[in-house]
Amino acid sequence: MARTPFRVEVLTPEGLLFDDEVEMLSTRTAVGSIGVLANHAPLLALLEPTELRLYTAGSEVKAFAQGEGYLQVADSRALVLVDEVFEKDELDSSELQSRLDRASERVERAEDDSEEKRQAERERRRYEAFLKLAGRGR
Amino acid sequence: MADKGVQGRISSVKNIEKITRAMEMVAAARLRRAEQRISHLRPYAGAIRRMTRQASEAAGNLPSVPVLAERESVRTAAILLVTGDRGLAGAFNSQIIRAGLRAGGELEAEGKTVVYYASGRRGVSSLTFRKKDLKGEYTGFTDRPAYADARTIASDLTQAFVDGEVDRVDVFYNGYVSALTQEVTRETLLPLQEASIFEGDDDENHGEGDGDQPAGASDSGHSALVEYEPDPEEILQRLVPEYVQISIYRALLESTASEHGARMTAMRNASENAGDLIKDLTLQFNRERQAAITQEIMEVVAGAESLV
Numbered sequence: 001m002a003r004t005p006f007r008v009e010v011l012t013p014e015g016l017l018f019d020d021e022v023e024m025l026s027t028r029t030a031v032g033s034i035g036v037l038a039n040h041a042p043l044l045a046l047l048e049p050t051e052l053r054l055y056t057a058g059s060e061v062k063a064f065a066q067g068e069g070y071l072q073v074a075d076s077r078a079l080v081l082v083d084e085v086f087e088k089d090e091l092d093s094s095e096l097q098s099r100l101d102r103a104s105e106r107v108e109r110a111e112d113d114s115e116e117k118r119q120a121e122r123e124r125r126r127y128e129a130f131l132k133l134a135g136r137g138r
Numbered sequence: 139m140a141d142k143g144v145q146g147r148i149s150s151v152k153n154i155e156k157i158t159r160a161m162e163m164v165a166a167a168r169l170r171r172a173e174q175r176i177s178h179l180r181p182y183a184g185a186i187r188r189m190t191r192q193a194s195e196a197a198g199n200l201p202s203v204p205v206l207a208e209r210e211s212v213r214t215a216a217i218l219l220v221t222g223d224r225g226l227a228g229a230f231n232s233q234i235i236r237a238g239l240r241a242g243g244e245l246e247a248e249g250k251t252v253v254y255y256a257s258g259r260r261g262v263s264s265l266t267f268r269k270k271d272l273k274g275e276y277t278g279f280t281d282r283p284a285y286a287d288a289r290t291i292a293s294d295l296t297q298a299f300v301d302g303e304v305d306r307v308d309v310f311y312n313g314y315v316s317a318l319t320q321e322v323t324r325e326t327l328l329p330l331q332e333a334s335i336f337e338g339d340d341d342e343n344h345g346e347g348d349g350d351q352p353a354g355a356s357d358s359g360h361s362a363l364v365e366y367e368p369d370p371e372e373i374l375q376r377l378v379p380e381y382v383q384i385s386i387y388r389a390l391l392e393s394t395a396s397e398h399g400a401r402m403t404a405m406r407n408a409s410e411n412a413g414d415l416i417k418d419l420t421l422q423f424n425r426e427r428q429a430a431i432t433q434e435i436m437e438v439v440a441g442a443e444s445l446v
Contacts, residue, residue, distance in 0.1 A: 011181055011182045011185060012182060013178075013179055013182050013183075013285055013384065013387065014178055014179075015178035015179075015182075016178075016181065029367045029368075030367060030368050030372070031367045031368055034367070041363070041364075041365055042363055042364040042365065043364065043365045043366075043367065044189060044192065044193060044196075044364055044365070044366050044367075044370075044373060045365075045366070045367035045373075046367065046368065046372070046373050046376060068376070070186075070189055070373075070377070072185070072189060074364075079185060081182060081185055081186060081189070083285075083380075116293060116297075119289070119293060
């Protein structure tokens with residue numbers, strides 16, 4: 001059954017990645033997995049590294065690997081802000097592994113309870129999540 | 139010959155003109171790239187700021203999370219100066235340094251301690267020269283700042299704020315208006331309560347391409363109806379450092395574009411001046427040559443006359 005489409009924008013610091021009508025958006029917030037349909041109540045949420053799926057009209061699914069970010073829903077429009085995002089097909093396991101190693105190294109080196117440490121830990125989590133997505137095949 | 143000197147000067151000014159023309163063209167090409175990066179970032183930066191504002195209004199009285207705390211009194215203020223690594227860009231660097239030092243002086247007059255952070259070699263060297271308390275220096279990237287550079291600066295500043303080393307963070311940079319106009323811009327980043335995002339006017343909307351943001355999303359009017367996942371406090375804990383990062387990144391990018399714009403203008407003026415100088419010198423050279431010829435003819439005529 002066709003659902004009402006609504007507008008979704010995906011923004012990164014490097015620019016606009018996606019701006020189109022979709023039927024459903026699915027991702028994961030700090031609380032848990034979430035699916036957003038048209039006319040969703042206004043929402044502001046923290047996003048965790050996960051797979052971002054956009055179900056565009058014609059039951060096509062666009063899948064991205066997304067880093068931490070924010071989701072804002074208002075007036076039946078959704079705005080996804082993420083600092084890093086890859087098309088799922090573009091994920092490169094070896095590249096991700098080396099980034100993960102670098103992040104782990106930084107976690108080791110950073111002082112406890114410093115901003116540096118928190119950042120490195122976030123990065124480690126992000127690349128762990130991306131690796132899992134890349135491993136799950138396409 | 140007497141005109142050797144003038145001839146030498148003409149050729150050296152011609153060389154200078156070639157260099158300034160080349161620098162002008164390089165700056166113009168880089169300016170286009172820098173402009174593009176700003177226009178890509180502006181929608182994201184604007185959305186982060188709007189979300190920060192929305193969440194902090196919903197959180198009401200900001201909770202006692204270190205990064206959100208407002209200090210009872212400001213004892214130490216941090217000033218971040220965003221300059222360039224290189225000179226030859228007109229007033230680009232000096233106007234930032236001047237504005238930063240003036241603000242620092244005012245704060246010191248109120249009995250506060252001021253510490254400086256500088257990005258760009260020009261700012262670093264001039265603050266070192268003035269023996270200012272320079273807590274952080276960041277150089278080597280002002281031609282093409284990366285997000286990671288902004289993150290380094292932001293995490294130092296945020297850390298200093300959380301640790302209570304500074305109670306307030308201001309940033310000074312050349313805001314990019316157009317290739318010809320750069321505006322010294324001052325933004326307060328922390329504490330959040332004083333931050334420039336609360337000054338109402340949403341300056342993010344003048345950029346191109348973000349005219350069709352979710353319009354109602356930015357207004358705080360219906361904030362009571364908004365769901366938060368998790369609660370606004372926790373969102374802010376992550377959003378605030380992000381907002382500091384993105385604001386600094388934006389300042390770096392704007393400053394880079396401004397630097398190229400300023401250099402382009404400065405170099406164009408220099409090329410024009412060189413052209414004028416060449417014209418004057420050529421005139422002088424011709425005049426001297428003509429005088430020498432006249433002199434020689436007169437000598438020949440005088441010599442011939444004496445033989446008759």
